[in-house]
Amino acid sequence: MVKLKSLLLGLMVIGAVAYFGGGGTFASFSAETTNPGSAIASGTLTMSDTVTSVGTCASTNAPTSNNFNSSTACPQMLNLTNIAPGVPSPTGSAEVTIQNTGSIDAAKLFLYAGSVQSSLTTALTGGASVSTLPIAALRGAVNKGDSIVVSYGTQSQTFVASAAVAGGATAIPVTAQNAVYAFPIDSSVQDSNGNSLFSNQLSTGLTSGASVSAFAVSSLSGAIASGDTLVLTSGSNTQTFVASAPALAGATSVSVSPQAANFSYPVGATFIDTVTRNTNCYDTKTATAGGSPSKGADLNFNPTVGNPSCGTLLLWVQETTGGKYYCWTGQGSSPESANGLCVVPISVHPSASISSGAKSTISLASVNGNIQNNDTLKIAEGTKSDTLTAGQVQRFATGVTSLTVSGTLANSYTTAAVITDTTAQGLLNSDQANTITNFDTAHNYQVGKIQLAPILTDGTTDTANPVQLSNGASRTFQIGVYMPAGSGIPQNFLQGLQSTFGLGWHIDQ
């Protein structure tokens, strides 16, 4: 496209010179005036991304010198540890403020999942052959054959991954080619196939009617999780299998639940894992093995294949700009809740001791979630617990907040007691839709970016507004995660896993 544009621009110039210049050969008379010294200054469209109490990141400070800053210098939203299913974290959300720091209004503001990306940790030498890209910990997984784009400023070059690489890796092997530019340290490295399905080809054909319990492949291009749906295709023939065991990238065999082949699929027939994607969110086992307490690396029942924690953790993005609320993702976003509130659990302390007896109000130290009217609130301390019923809607709030309730406490409580919203947790515990993995696959840089129209009133947006983030303006979001407790479902496989993920924000003129 760039070459074509260059060609067309060149032709335009030639044409213009020939046309007008040619005209000069037969125009005998001429006159000319000049207005010198005119100056046209362009405005700026830049943004900052602030995580309250953590830090600020400016697009203008991008190490890649292109106004796109997704470096690790940008603030980390969440750093949650020791999460247990069904237990809301008292620090389970972060406040993020996006500001247009430029002089030009942004017509569009987008939110999406972080890309599968990283940055160079060693510069590439222009003209030298490159077979490995040395990178900072890879955010997401790369599949064999993915296109890996290295860019800095206006320079970019696309490599092809020659092997699959897991999240957190510090190098990507690529098919050797010469670097077209001396890409410096911190140049962006992005998997342009990130968040997409990956496919493989059979290295041994199947016989129609014969039972199939495994696919033979020369080298699996990405990891497959047990239970993944694999669709085998050859021409117009197709058959769906289910992986019966996890298979790591590079494996030469994929076990499937036995069934008879419905066609003699030849060598080269393609099968696609319709479930596992190389999303930006990836799981690793926590810490290193040994010592106490036990860590993920000690355990033998928590495989990371398929990123099960990413696929279980629920994500919400609750906008709170100017006291107006809108749920952009999470339970409450589709359909949008009438009052714009995501279902967000709370885990808060009373701001003062609470005596036993009938209650009409309680005082909370802060509210780190959303309480809906009539929600059941559990108050617990040590071996004591009681329930109350919320008598009002209460949204995210800092500082001491009075809450209208009804009910009678059998016990008294100190400020160490923990108050949770069991109604919200009940709704979230059965939620398998609003996971980080699903967000990554539905809303990423390639597809499905969420356009954040300004909030008109709670739960409604002004989609006709031509400006979504005016210069100097900012918008504020509460973002958090919750590990649901699957009712009756053993979740030991989620022990000791760390999910790493990111969000991207983008404005257009």
Next chain:
Amino acid sequence: MQAGGIYRRVRRASGRDSATWRMKQILATLIVIGGLSSLTAASTYALMNSEAGNPLSTASTGTLTLSNTVNAGTACFSYGAGSAGNSNPGCTALFTSTTLNYPGTPLTSKVQITDNGSIDASNLSVWMTGCSTVPTPGAPTPGGGNPCDAASGDNFALQETDLSGTPTFCWYPNFAAGACTLSAGTLGDFFTYVNSNSPYDLALTTPSGPAAGRSRYFSIVVQVPSGASNTLQGQAAVFGLTWHVDQ
């Protein structure tokens, strides 16, 4: 003819019939195409944009795991070698058949159950995996009796203690603070009521722990009853206990 020729030259020099007219048409078209492509396609890259991200957020789950230490032995972990899915059936036996038992002489094995994970356990339960009898290895004349008989078999007690071994609560056969009355219970009776279908919650309150990093201590006591018949001679009881914690 001459005039016409001059006229044609004049027209061709400056108008639609000029020699360069077709070329100019082509070039003008190219200007338009080039201009359009430049201006319209350029809008996709000439417009300003800006981007920032919040990378590397992390959410880490904790662990809920058990260690099981018999007497002064080595800790056995729920996730250790031989385990599957955080359940380890291969921990140290409480007693061995080489430890001969005599009527009225109790044998005691101490068990330390520790939540060595990072998440508090809300509840600890136990159940007997089975109780069966076999001839004592090497016994010349097994009596043929059943030490797992609920009425006349071996006595059994499940005693909770503190770290020093001082009894704190008897879970079986009594259900009371302090020390157990060993003679009041049997292996068979315990198994009848406490098995995989009906685990025994070792809880006086909720949550009953152990909390992360904390332990609970138990003494498992068995005894051939003081008044045992000769049928229990040379007979071994084979049983196991499973310890379980929930978040």
